[in-house]
Amino acid sequence: MKYVLIFAFSFLYLSNLIAQESPSFLVLERKTRSNKTTFRKVYLEDLESAKSFDGKFFKIVKGKSNEAIHFDDSDNQLVTKAATVYHHLTLARKFWRDEIDASVKQKIGKLIIRLEIKNLYDELGHFANDNRTPQFNNAVSIPAGKTPDWLPSDRQSQWNNEIWFRPMKKVETKDLQGIGPNPLTVSLTTLEEPFLNYTRNQFNQSLIEHIFYPTYAANPLWMDVIRFAGTIALTKAVIEGSKHTDRLFIEKYYYLDTAMVPEVIYHEYAHVVLSDYLEMSHSTPVVEGLADYYAAAIAKKKTIYARVKGHSNAAGKETQSRQNYSHWYESNRAATSDFVLSVLWDVREVLGDKTANELVFEARTHLNTNTATINHHLIQSILDACDMKCSSPRRDKLKLYEAFGKKGF
Ligand SMILES: [Zn+2]
Numbered sequence: 097m098k099y100v101l102i103f104a105f106s107f108l109y110l111s112n113l114i115a116q117e118s119p120s121f122l123v124l125e126r127k128t129r130s131n132k133t134t135f136r137k138v139y140l141e142d143l144e145s146a147k148s149f150d151g152k153f154f155k156i157v158k159g160k161s162n163e164a165i166h167f168d169d170s171d172n173q174l175v176t177k178a179a180t181v182y183h184h185l186t187l188a189r190k191f192w193r194d195e196i197d198a199s200v201k202q203k204i205g206k207l208i209i210r211l212e213i214k215n216l217y218d219e220l221g222h223f224a225n226d227n228r229t230p231q232f233n234n235a236v237s238i239p240a241g242k243t244p245d246w247l248p249s250d251r252q253s254q255w256n257n258e259i260w261f262r263p264m265k266k267v268e269t270k271d272l273q274g275i276g277p278n279p280l281t282v283s284l285t286t287l288e289e290p291f292l293n294y295t296r297n298q299f300n301q302s303l304i305e306h307i308f309y310p311t312y313a314a315n316p317l318w319m320d321v322i323r324f325a326g327t328i329a330l331t332k333a334v335i336e337g338s339k340h341t342d343r344l345f346i347e348k349y350y351y352l353d354t355a356m357v358p359e360v361i362y363h364e365y366a367h368v369v370l371s372d373y374l375e376m377s378h379s380t381p382v383v384e385g386l387a388d389y390y391a392a393a394i395a396k397k398k399t400i401y402a403r404v405k406g407h408s409n410a411a412g413k414e415t416q417s418r419q420n421y422s423h424w425y426e427s428n429r430a431a432t433s434d435f436v437l438s439v440l441w442d443v444r445e446v447l448g449d450k451t452a453n454e455l456v457f458e459a460r461t462h463l464n465t466n467t468a469t470i471n472h473h474l475i476q477s478i479l480d481a482c483d484m485k486c487s488s489p490r491r492d493k494l495k496l497y498e499a500f501g502k503k504g505f
Contacts, residue, residue, distance in 0.1 A: 121179035124356055131402035141186050149178045154185050156209045160223055177211055177355045184361040191394045192369055196453050204368060210260045211355055220244055222255055232265035235354035237367040237376045259364045264353035353407035359391040359400040366390035375465040380428055382468040385436020389456055415441040420504030426469050436470055442499040443478060447492055455485045475500055
């Protein structure tokens with residue numbers, strides 16, 4: 097009895113302590129068996145401040161500020177957003193720590209997470225000028241850096257890896273040209289209808305774009321935009337379930353509040369972890385596919401980036417998309433397609449979660465950020481990684497060959 101009492105009291109004491117030291121917050125989560133979202137009260141872990149979102153591993157700030165957002169900030173939505181980002185980053189960090197046998201994870205210093213930041217990233221100055229192309233509806237992970245030595249001392253600064261979440265903005269779909277891969281094209285190319293396969297094979301990509309999206313096709317800026325604007329400039333957005341190629345079926349507005357979509361948070365954190373080999377400032381189909389894979393592995397969802405009421409009307413990416421390989425997927429414009437994700441998901445279905453998680457992580461060491469192709473480098477890197485991580489490489493590589501064969505490789 098005595099011990100029971102001691103136990104009960106220490107339990108009460110401890111829970112009090114936890115309640116005092118880590119305040120609870122409403123955070124947005126997906127429900128277990130659906131993509132619907134809900135708000136739940138959670139305790140945030142590893143906070144180091146009693147007043148603000150400043151923790152052992154993450155500090156959440158607003159815009160260019162370096163001061164953590166306060167718990168009692170007058171902007172309630174900003175507080176919920178900060179708590180949501182902090183919570184999901186904590187989950188992502190635990191996944192990498194517990195699920196993947198990786199030593200790199202310890203080297204990730206404390207990350208500054210910027211919400212509502214519109215500036216472009218500037219390799220030499222951290223933040224580009226406020227007036228230069230303000231950014232919305234995307235997120236980007238930025239590499240550690242410092243200002244050049246020749247700058248005067250009052251302008252010197254350095255920074256660790258950071259993740260930036262841009263403000264959400266409702267954009268008229270017709271005005272989308274020039275801010276990322278044309279979502280219509282991406283959707284067209286991922287539809288499985290015979291007509292569209294026929295179209296894709298008969299006409300080249302630019303012709304499709306001229307037919308369906310003439311203003312977009314005229315804009316030559318896309319490459320620059322992908323490099324600088326963000327890693328999820330646009331997910332497979334706007335035309336959810338577009339069985340129709342008619343413009344009338346396209347949603348009138350597009351918006352994506354990246355800080356309120358759990359898988360976007362996992363995706364960006366994955367870029368940071370993978371960045372020892374894959375540079376964060378480059379967005380290619382292979383690099384994006386790897387980050388998508390871990391976003392889906394952490395989320396445990398078949399569809400990731402699915403719409404979040406009031407925060408995103410993106411259509412999401414399917415882990416089990418049954419598309420066959422096409423050269424089009426190698427183009428940087430296909431960086432938002434779900435093809436690479438579906439290839440990596442096959443690895444998971446063939447070899448199991450644990451092996452696939454480690455194998456995909458190992459594969460990054462065989463890949464080059466800029467030049468890795470899906471058809472050659474990605475497939476080869478997975479087979480090479482299997483030599484190191486598979487329990488029975490000969491048998492497992494045969495299984496992988498078979499799975500890749502079904503994908504049209
Ligand atoms: Zn990305």
